[in-house]
Amino acid sequence: MVSTETASILSSSAATASDDITSLKLHEVAALVKRKKISPVEITRACLVRIEALNPLLNAFITVTAESALAEARQAESEVQKGMWRGPLHGIPIALKDLFDTAGVRTTAASALFKDRIPQEDAAVVQRLRHAGAVFLGKLNMHELAFGPTTPATSYFGRVCNPWATERISGGSSGGSGAAAAAGLCYGALGSDTGGSIRQPAAFCGIVGLKPTYGRVSTRGVIPVSWSADHIGPMTRSVVDAAIVLQAIAGYDAKEVTSYDMPMEDYAAATTSTGRLPVRIGVTRDFFYEGLDPEVKEAIDQAIATLTNLGAEIRQITMDVSTDRVVIQSEAFAYHSENIEKHPELYLPETLAKLRLGAGIDMGTYIKARLKLDQLRREAPKIFAGVDVLIPPPKASE
DSSP: OOOOOOOOOGGGOOOTTTHHHHHHHHHHHHHHHHHTOOHHHHEEEEEEEEHHHHHHHHEEEEEEOHHHHHHHHHHHHHHHHTTTTOTTTTTTTTEEEBBBOTTTBBOOOOOOGGGGGOSSSSSHHHHHHHHHOOOEEEOOOOSSGOOOOTTTTOTTOOOOOEEEEEEEEESSSSSSHHHHTTSSSSSSSEEEEETTTHHHHHHTTTEOOOOOOOTSSSSSTTTOOOOOOOOOEEEESSSHHHHHHHHHSSSOTTTOOOOOOOOOOOOHHTOOOOOSSSSSEEETTTSSSSOOHHHHHHHHHHHHHHHHHTTTEEEEEEEOOOOHHHHHHHHHHHHHHHHHHOOGGGSSSHHHHHHHGGGEEEHHHHHHHHHHHHHHHHHHHHHHOSSSEEEEOOOOOO
């Protein structure tokens, strides 16, 4: 059970002796590992100590794989000492949203439906992280089946608390990933995003969350929400760290039908650009602006004003995203329909109710929505020909 204590653990006495190490960002500790100034075993132990101290307050982890993590850290340390450094993730402790298949380690999607599910093979992104030498600390809590925000009633394993204010939620569905990364329980985490599930918890927890281009990161071995809209991405404490993780997990996967063969950039190098504003920033009122909470609107307006003062050019744009919900709900129900019919009691009530909304969408409506989504994707290059980035609110209201 998660503690009922309400506080910011990031500024409280709940801190541990491992803080000096775990407060470092991924790229900072990676540089120390490369220079043999710190060992993968040392930083893995520091993360495990911090998990033991703070996870009872956060409930970010469903499964902690301490023994295998230390074994992986020892292997990484041996390789680094022999001059076999693989790159900036070598020996770095990472955690995974409990949606990614991990061979021999249960993958539950925070649902009673999968509470005893043990995959035989790693997801494609897990394979890539292993190849990069990452150390896996365990599996992270989330909204059941990645179908909404992580609130008290929407994970089989209980709510995830926000490390800045434990009485508040961490966002979802990748709530455990956001909380763990923000609280220094790991140096980075993987999340998934279908309708905001990386971006929202990143915003709530004050970290960087990146939803990559569709098809750039393989979804093979990831329990799906919507085949047309699922994305895998990093959640870290800096942009450079997100770029490092993306570099490791991105790339074409011939075994995954939604994977695209597209040119790869050096993402980490791109973050060191000395370029300055002006950039062209697109502001669209199509994302959540109806019913927008006044505090959220004020924060966005202040950010836009700051960017304008720094030389950014603000452009109003229009994007019709009204059909994405139809596609997501239809595909989510299609994946779960058989289990819903046979074992509805294994779903939490809120998740079950949302999934059943997809049952009422007929094939014609789905096809029209899917065609409209494809049209939006074709038009996206035209939109981004006029702007460099978009600023939408991560969440409309409470």
